[in-house]
Amino acid sequence: MHFDLTKEQSMIRKLIRDFAEAEVAPGADHRDRTREFPKKIFNQLAELGMMGLPFPEQYGGGDADTISFAIVVEELSRVCGSTGITYSAHISLGGAPIHLFGTHEQKEKYLTPLCKGEYLGAFGLTEPNAGSDAGGTQTTATFNENKWVISGSKCFITNASYAKNLAITAVTDRSKGINGISAFIVPTDAPGFTVISNYEKMGLHSSNTTELVLENVSVSENDLLGVEGNGFKQFLATLDGGRIGIGAMAVGIAQGAYEKSLQYAKERKQFGQSLSNFQAIQFKLADMAMNIELARNMVYKAAWLKDQGRIFKKEAAMAKLYASEMCMKVCDQAVQIHGGYGYMKEYQVERFFRDAKLLEIGEGTSEVQRMVIARQIGC
Ligand SMILES: Cc1cc2nc3c(=O)[nH]c(=O)nc-3n(C[C@H](O)[C@H](O)[C@H](O)COP(=O)(O)OP(=O)(O)OC[C@H]3O[C@@H](n4cnc5c(N)ncnc54)[C@H](O)[C@@H]3O)c2cc1C
Structure with a gap:
């Protein structure tokens, strides 16, 4: 047992400490006042290879470990909490469920662009009436003519304005309780999908927090994430x-x-x-x-x-x-x-x-x- 960071972990700490001091810290107060989203910083983090850090190289990731991911979150948050939460949610809520439960095709289609930093990752679990009690999900998905049709709403979702798609939970069989909740990958520009960014928050002002409204949003059979009925368990693992x-x-x-x-x-x-x-x-x-x-x-x-x-x-x-x-x-x-x-x-x-x-x-x-x-x- 030893407590030293590996050479790679130390290099990542130094790289991100220097980056955070030079690029993240100087504008942090300004962004806190103006609520401006740090888009440029995320383009730079993509250039540094950070946007897919713990995911497999096969999908454009960095194949790094979870300690390295924690170090990056820590160093960004040391100067700007908003940048820290945006990065943390991108990796651990946006990319992770696709990495853990997606098929090879889903990973190629959805994880690879996340790893490249083409857009941000997000994850929609919380609803107005289902927060701590996430099993009380009210959003529904009904299978109809080879498509899943999803209706409902989500609240407090990080990064969704900057995501092209995200994983959400919906009830597919109400009679089965939490074993009737499934997960889907949904494009944010699908007809019937609205992302609203209107919250006035206490802090983390330059992070993006949104409400999602889904009115008969159709996704294909291939957009079911993991196993039907396992959505709740998958999200708890995430x-x-x-x-x-x-x-x-x-x-x-x-x-x-x-x-x-x-x-x-x-x-x-x-x-x-x-x-x-x-x-x-x-x-x-x-x-x-x-x-x-x-x-x-x-x-x-x-x-x-x-x-x-x-x-x-x-x-x-x-x-x-x-x-x-x-x-x-x-x-x-x-x-x-x-x-x-x-x-x-x-x-x-x-x-x-x-x-x-x-x-x-x-x-x-x-x-x-x-x-x-x-x-x-x-x-
Ligand atoms: C800035 C921000 C970003 C977020 N990002 C995301 C995101 O990206 N994706 C997402 O899905 N969600 C996100 N959330 C939602 C967040 O996870 C929920 O707010 C949180 O889980 C609590 O749910 P709630 O707000 O409904 O509170 P409630 O569940 O209504 O809880 C209110 C209070 O009651 C307590 N309580 C509830 N049940 C019990 C119990 N059984 N025993 C004792 N005490 C209890 C709670 O601890 C809390 O103190 C975000 C929230 C914020 C504020």
């Missing part, structure tokens, strides 16, 4: 991987907030000395450093288990839960260390604080993570 992405985002945002706080504490003088000379501030920074380290180890362990082909459900839920709650606390303390200036936009920790809250909600709330862990430990 979310296990997605939680590693959210955990990595939390580590990145917390790291960014901590670094800004350490720097500020050294520069800001009160009572004739730097804030960093006060033990009360030192202890806050020490706790931040320790908790970030712990969360990072948890995220990398869950990623490592996944890479070994081992069961990682419990570890992914623990990593996501611990890292997201840690991130919220670290951002709270970061604002505190900055005092009144922390409450202002200028010092950026205010943005980190707003962005962090989503991590306790998306891809399963903290309460849902505790339910998953409780089931895994045999409650």
Whole structure:
């Protein structure tokens, strides 16, 4: 057992750290204010070969491991949470279900353009009346004249305005409960499909969050993803991987907030000395450093288990839960260390604080993570 990154993982960390400092950080505050989507950054990430990082080379991917994916999410989120969530959702929610459950033809048709970065990946599970209780899906798909006809709506879907198609869930046989839910790949420009991007969010302003409305949208038999009736199970498996992405985002945002706080504490003088000379501030920074380290180890362990082909459900839920709650606390303390200036936009920790809250909600709330862990430990 050792804790060192491999040569490839270290190279990816350096590449993305440098890229994030040079290309992502400078416009992050501006994008937060204007809500401008970072399209150019994703074109650049495509040129760097990052848009299909953990997927097979056969489909244009980078054949890298999950730890490398987590490192990229972490480094992007360290300077811009919106860029971090966009990337994480593209890979772990957009590409992953096609990689895990798609046929060879579906992978060639849908995964390859995602890996090339031609458009972004997205995933539609949540509905207005089915959030934590995703088994309560109301969207329906009816088989009619060799086509599936889908009607319903989805809410809070990341990246859909920039996706040419996405996987969604729909009920194909209501009498079978969660075993009557199936997954489909649906083109976003299909007649009857509307993507609405109107939300006014607390944070992650330059990420794209949408409502989807499907009115008798037709897809072919070949667009069923995986096995009919397995959609719910497939999406739960997808979310296990997605939680590693959210955990990595939390580590990145917390790291960014901590670094800004350490720097500020050294520069800001009160009572004739730097804030960093006060033990009360030192202890806050020490706790931040320790908790970030712990969360990072948890995220990398869950990623490592996944890479070994081992069961990682419990570890992914623990990593996501611990890292997201840690991130919220670290951002709270970061604002505190900055005092009144922390409450202002200028010092950026205010943005980190707003962005962090989503991590306790998306891809399963903290309460849902505790339910998953409780089931895994045999409650
Ligand atoms: C910015 C953003 C991006 C998102 N991106 C996506 C996406 O790309 N794709 C997608 O499908 N979804 C996405 N979501 C949706 C997200 O996954 C859901 O918001 C989340 O799962 C919670 O569902 P809900 O909002 O309906 O809350 P509810 O399920 O209504 O929960 C409300 C509260 O009740 C608690 N609760 C619910 N059930 C229980 C229970 N049994 N025991 C205890 N407490 C409970 C919850 O923990 C929460 O605190 C996104 C959400 C946001 C805000």
